[in-house]
Amino acid sequence: MAVLSDGAENRRDSIALAFRDAKITCLEFDDAIHGLRTSSMHCFEGPEWQHLKRGRESFAWGPVIKSDPLGRCGAALIYGLQMAILKAAQVGQSLVGEDEPTRALSSSAVRVESSYLIDLRALETNHVKDFTFVHGYIEPVLVILHEREPTWAGRISSKHHTCMISAFSISMTLKQHPVIWSAANLPHDAYQILSVPPPISGVLVVCANSIHYHSQSTSCSLALNNFSSQPDGRYYL
Structure with a gap:
């Protein structure tokens, strides 16, 4: 579940719900019925979307x-x-529609106008672990935590720090999404990314043994125990 809110006092928030395998429903409060009603639905299932599964019939988690x-x-x-x-x-x-009373969005809830897909494989963004939107940009910026080459605890001696984050600037009008900054060599056990509110902005990457802060201009790390190490094998101070 996610909340769509633009912060305006005269516009209500909307709720976006995701269901297996690829269904999304947006809800808003309706004064007429004093309850929630569906404002839009988006479905990426069926024969025309079968190619997105790449032969798989089940997934470890839903959308x-x-x-x-x-x-x-x-x-x-x-x-x-x-x-x-x-x-x-x-x-x-x-x-x-034309047969419905005209109602400007300035006095109603945030609504979803349209939707489209981005193929992360084409962007070489595989093994996605988490993602978030960040503050402080003119256009929406989506930061994705992903792993370039999967590894696990039994292969730490040969492969470690295999995760990275990539920040994509989302141009919804042009449907373009260039990478504006990235950070590599994050620990393999990174599992969550959190957006930092302004005026600091940037993101926090949470790992099993450390926490990493990254933005377009700076980065720093904090070790949580004696098991955390840097990409070159040295331990954090």
């Missing part, structure tokens, strides 16, 4: 959905390597 801090879009990781981008409608834009 994971996150939202931009300013409510400009949401993102859902489906089928492990497909990122669905949910574009929110701009303030004042109406999504109702």
Whole structure:
């Protein structure tokens, strides 16, 4: 579940729910019924989307959905390597049909206007562990924690620090997503990425034995115990 909110006092938040295997539903509060109603649904299942599974019939976990801090879009990781981008409608834009009463978005909830897919395989972003949106950018920036070459505790002597983060600037109008910065050589046991609120911004990468801070301009690390080490094998101070 994710909350779409642009922070405006005269606009309500919307709720985005993700269901197996690749279904997304957006809900908003309706004054007429004093309850939630569906504002949009997005489904990436069926014969036309079968190629996204790459021959698999089951996945370890269902879709994971996150939202931009300013409510400009949401993102859902489906089928492990497909990122669905949910574009929110701009303030004042109406999504109702001709036979429905006109209602500007400035007085209603944040709504999803359209959606499209990003193939993470084409971006060489495999083995995704987590992702988040970050603060402080003109366009939405999606930071993905992924592993370049999988390893495990039994192979630490030969392969370690195999994770990295990549920050993609999401241009929903052009449907382009260039990498604007990245950080490599993160521990193999990194499992979570958290967005840091402004004025600091950036992200925290949480690992089993250390915590790493990264932004476009700086980075630092904090060891949590004696088992954490740097990419060259040295231990943190």
